[in-house]
Amino acid sequence: MFRVMLYSQWKWTRLIVALGSVAAFALPIVSVQGAARADASPLQAGELLQAVQSWGTLYPVLAAALGLLVAIATWAPDHRGRHVHALSLPLPRWRYVLLRFGAGATLLAAPIVAVSAGALLATWSATIPAGLQGYPGALAIRFALAVLVAYAVFFAVSAGTARTAGIILGLIGSVILVQIIAGVANVDVDLLGKLQVAVLNWPGPLAIFTGRWMLIDV
Amino acid sequence: MFEQLDPRSPNPLYAQIANRLRVAIAAGELRPGAALPSVRHLAGELRVNPATVVQAYRDLETDGFVEIRQGAGTFVREVPPEGRARERARQATTLVRQMLGEAGRLGVSLAELQAAIAEQIGVGTA
Amino acid sequence: MTNAIEIRQLHYRAGRAFQLRQLDLNVPSGAIYGFLGPNGSGKTTTIRLVLGLLRPLAGRITVLGDAIPDAAPRVLARVGYVPEQPHLDPTLTVRETLRFQAAFYPHWDSPCAERLLRQFELDGRTAFGRLSKGQKGKLMTLLALAQRPDLLVLDEPTDGLDPVVRRDVLSALLDYVSQRRATVFISSHLVHELERICDWIGVMDNGRLITEVPMTRFKNGIKRLRVAGAPPSAAGAPFVILAREHVNGGAETWVVRDWEPEMAAYFATIGAALNDVIDLDLEEGFVELLRSFRGPSSSS
Numbered sequence: 001m002f003r004v005m006l007y008s009q010w011k012w013t014r015l016i017v018a019l020g021s022v023a024a025f026a027l028p029i030v031s032v033q034g035a036a037r038a039d040a041s042p043l044q045a046g047e048l049l050q051a052v053q054s055w056g057t058l059y060p061v062l063a064a065a066l067g068l069l070v071a072i073a074t075w076a077p078d079h080r081g082r083h084v085h086a087l088s089l090p091l092p093r094w095r096y097v098l099l100r101f102g103a104g105a106t107l108l109a110a111p112i113v114a115v116s117a118g119a120l121l122a123t124w125s126a127t128i129p130a131g132l133q134g135y136p137g138a139l140a141i142r143f144a145l146a147v148l149v150a151y152a153v154f155f156a157v158s159a160g161t162a163r164t165a166g167i168i169l170g171l172i173g174s175v176i177l178v179q180i181i182a183g184v185a186n187v188d189v190d191l192l193g194k195l196q197v198a199v200l201n202w203p204g205p206l207a208i209f210t211g212r213w214m215l216i217d218v
Numbered sequence: 219m220f221e222q223l224d225p226r227s228p229n230p231l232y233a234q235i236a237n238r239l240r241v242a243i244a245a246g247e248l249r250p251g252a253a254l255p256s257v258r259h260l261a262g263e264l265r266v267n268p269a270t271v272v273q274a275y276r277d278l279e280t281d282g283f284v285e286i287r288q289g290a291g292t293f294v295r296e297v298p299p300e301g302r303a304r305e306r307a308r309q310a311t312t313l314v315r316q317m318l319g320e321a322g323r324l325g326v327s328l329a330e331l332q333a334a335i336a337e338q339i340g341v342g343t344a
Numbered sequence: 345m346t347n348a349i350e351i352r353q354l355h356y357r358a359g360r361a362f363q364l365r366q367l368d369l370n371v372p373s374g375a376i377y378g379f380l381g382p383n384g385s386g387k388t389t390t391i392r393l394v395l396g397l398l399r400p401l402a403g404r405i406t407v408l409g410d411a412i413p414d415a416a417p418r419v420l421a422r423v424g425y426v427p428e429q430p431h432l433d434p435t436l437t438v439r440e441t442l443r444f445q446a447a448f449y450p451h452w453d454s455p456c457a458e459r460l461l462r463q464f465e466l467d468g469r470t471a472f473g474r475l476s477k478g479q480k481g482k483l484m485t486l487l488a489l490a491q492r493p494d495l496l497v498l499d500e501p502t503d504g505l506d507p508v509v510r511r512d513v514l515s516a517l518l519d520y521v522s523q524r525r526a527t528v529f530i531s532s533h534l535v536h537e538l539e540r541i542c543d544w545i546g547v548m549d550n551g552r553l554i555t556e557v558p559m560t561r562f563k564n565g566i567k568r569l570r571v572a573g574a575p576p577s578a579a580g581a582p583f584v585i586l587a588r589e590h591v592n593g594g595a596e597t598w599v600v601r602d603w604e605p606e607m608a609a610y611f612a613t614i615g616a617a618l619n620d621v622i623d624l625d626l627e628e629g630f631v632e633l634l635r636s637f638r639g640p641s642s643s644s
Contacts, residue, residue, distance in 0.1 A: 001447045001448060003447070004443055004444045004447040007440070007443075007444075008433055008435075008436055008440070008444060011433075011435050011436065011440075012435060077432075077433040077434070077435070080431070080434075081429075081431030081432065082431065084397065084427060084429075084431045085431045085432060087395075087396070087397050088395060088397065088420060088425050088427075089420065089448050090417050090418070090419075090420040090421035090448060090449065091417050091448065092417045225536065225539040225540045225625075225626075226536070226539065226625035226626070226627075227623075228563070228564065228623040230560060231540065257522055258519055258522035258523060261518045261519070261521075261522050262515040262516070262518050262519040262522065263515065264540075265511060265514045265515055265518060265540055265541065266518070266540050266541055267376050267518070267521075267540070267541045267542065267543055268518060268521055268522040269376075269543060323620075
């Protein structure tokens with residue numbers, strides 16, 4: 001069952017995965033362009049770190065984009081048929097959802113491997129100034145986790161019906177509404193702030209996206 | 219062979235099928251020992267319920283026209299001349315009944331009907 | 345004899361207007377059951393409930409001996425479903441679609457699938473999304489049959505298909521039923537098609553099952569009578585009067601149900617004359633039955 005699921009999902013996402021893998025491979029290499037030709041003087045080190053950091057902001061974007069697009073493509077055929085086909089298959093819903101999730105995650109291995117390869121190639125081929133070190137492994141792992149978290153979140157949203165998506169949006173909307181009312185009533189309830197802290201700061205699930213993505217660092 | 223099959227007729231389909239086969243056997247269209255199409259084949263071809271074909275074959279067996287051999291199929295039996303004559307007489311009666319019923323509905327009198335028959339028979343043998 | 349599908353006191357509501365009320369339905373094993381009814385009467389909803397795609401508000405559904413929707417995954421392995429709208433992945437080719445389905449059904453019959461592919465003249469390399477409506481219909485039937493199901497549930501399987509394709513689909517269906525004692529539950533408004541193949545008939549209208557009888561009884565039982573000189577209220581009739589219509593003079597046309605030939609004697613007892621008994625085919629009978637359930641002239 002998994003094989004045919006993987007095959008059908010590959011058909012839908014192969015372009016996204018291919019392009020994403022190319023981008024994932026290129027990103028680390030491009031980010032160290034500066035160090036490739038220069039000699040290792042302290043100024044170059046600063047410039048290198050600057051380049052790596054600014055290019056580094058693209059990693060979470062790429063990870064989120066891949067997660068989003070693969071998740072959407074995973075559920076597109078089901079949504080078109082209003083899930084009738086999936087529900088008429090002789091297996092419990094949770095198993096079906098698990099198969100779909102696994103297939104998508106397996107396909108996302110390609111860009112993850114690509115980023116690892118690119119990161120290794122970049123740190124190996126570049127002349128890294130003294131005092132700095134390459135962290136290809138850490139970067140690759142972080143990217144992998146980011147991709148999978150994004151995929152999981154968007155997958156969960158896509159898996160539901162339009163009603164579920166509506167409920168989620170409704171919840172977000174009501175949180176905002178409560179915040180506004182609290183602000184008007186001068187009640188000190190910083191819901192959004194607390195939510196942001198909980199979700200974006202470690203050990204929140206989306207913390208992985210924030211902060212600096214440094215292929216090369218001190 | 220079964221072009222006249224009319225699902226809308228009050229005559230049930232199995233009776234129509236059995237009837238057609240009975241006529242064919244009595245007239246010699248189907249020779250003794252010949253195999254009738256399998257239930258599966260006929261049901262698919264005529265697009266009728268297989269149970270309908272089964273019923274038709276069973277009726278034919280009851281009337282002595284065919285023999286159902288388990289696993290082998292349904293085969294035409296040798297029908298003695300009296301049997302065939304009886305069948306022809308039955309068909310003739312049915313035809314006449316239909317004609318009389320129709321004539322009644324149309325308001326054609328018995329005398330008018332008989333005159334028409336005589337004329338047509340004359341035409342036919344001329 | 346057990347029932348392939350058993351529905352008891354089903355209650356379902358979708359929105360404010362539409363609901364199924366106190367639905368009782370029985371499909372005997374091995375029968376070909378025709379499910380008739382006008383559009384919007386609840387046929388597709390009932391089918392979806394039977395397959396566990398929808399949850400009822402109240403009532404019990406048993407399919408092939410198991411409760412739905414609780415045991416749905418297990419039951420669905422033995423049910424071949426041909427839906428109204430084909431809903432498969434449009435990017436997969438015919439062959440890939442077959443491979444996909446085969447992975448989920450333990451009793452998948454590959455040689456049968458190949459044979460039907462040839463019989464239906466479908467090219468394995470065409471993408472599902474590029475098939476014509478007729479080809480999609482044939483493929484959906486193929487997929488349901490190749491599963492070797494014990495129960496086939498077909499929701500308007502030949503709707504919108506040209507006559508040639510309809511014949512192919514029905515032939516393949518009947519061929520399968522001949523090989524295996526499968527039960528068929530087919531909903532359609534192509535009444536003439538159902539007339540040939542069904543041995544049971546259930547008629548839905550407005551969320552209720554208004555009649556469920558063997559086909560022969562339905563066809564033979566509904567008649568149009570030409571009556572003369574009948575009093576305005578005809579009490580004690582042994583049959584069910586669906587409609588009475590004045591023609592001219594003292595003549596009337598009655599449409600009745602549950603008629604038997606001996607009942608002709610009744611007319612003498614009310615001082616009327618029975619001039620003619622006209623057979624109605626399934627479509628006419630169906631129309632009269634529905635009219636009687638809706639119109640103000642009914643007296644059932």
